[in-house]
Amino acid sequence: MNSKPQLVLDLAGVLVSNFSSSFWRRLSQSNDISFQDLREQFDTIRKDLWTGKIREDQFWTWLSNRIDRINIEEARGMLIESLEPLPAMDYLASWSRIADIHILSNHCKEWLESTLSRIEPFVKSITISNQVGLRKPELEIYKLVERNIENYELNQWILYIDDQEKNFKPVINLGWKTLLADNDHKWTEVVEPIILSNSL
Known part of the structure; x- marks a missing residue:
């Protein structure tokens, strides 16, 4: 594991x-x-x-x-x-030192090339919906992310962050932890403490 x-x-x-x-x-x-x-x-x-x-x-x-x-x-x-970087982008380097980061997005990869080139050094996997034929909140796209986790085992500690609560139900059933990204970006301040404590 x-x-x-x-x-x-x-x-x-x-x-x-x-x-x-x-x-x-x-x-x-x-x-x-x-x-x-x-x-x-x-x-x-x-x-x-x-x-x-x-x-x-x-x-x-x-x-x-x-x-x-x-x-x-x-x-x-x-x-x-219009796809401007948000404050969380500046946290990726520090988060990547304490956790494996995976990207999961409903989007067109063709519109994300500059964004992906910036985040790729810090992430283990990138799943873009139009590349895999699935979208959130379909259960299978979350299971695909699990398959991208090296030596994945059931009940592994996973924190999922999204700005839409409707995408949380499937992952809660999978046992993932969830955190809602608020519009004021206050969520960025609690990610590291949550990861370090492995609790939510």
Whole structure:
């Protein structure tokens, strides 16, 4: 068994900002479609995008069919720019010295290249939903993370951090510990004490 604590982190809302609001607002400001309409229409394809059933290039085709005046290259750059690092990014090096870190995210890997290059030195595994055909909160994607843990055994101590409580139920049933990432980033202050005490 790997005796080191295991730390599983979401990306959007935990290590980088969620792209949705700022991206959709910027698009709607220069077009004849409202922010709300864009968000609602995106929700109809979100599952397929996150699980890879819709490829990234197909997403841009879908979007260009809804917005007349769109420069896809500029819009893609705008989306990637909206994924700004959050305070937790600065803790990865110190956390990696006391725990094995794993990344688990509902996202498109194609939008995360610069983020992943920054975090890769500190993590043991990266699971992005559109690469594995699964998404949170499906149980199988969490089991996939368990398979990425070296010498994993049942009842191993795992702390999972996400900004959405709906993603916690499956991992609680698996025996993982959970911590909600609040918008004020206060959660970053308690991670190390929790890991060192192996309790929550």
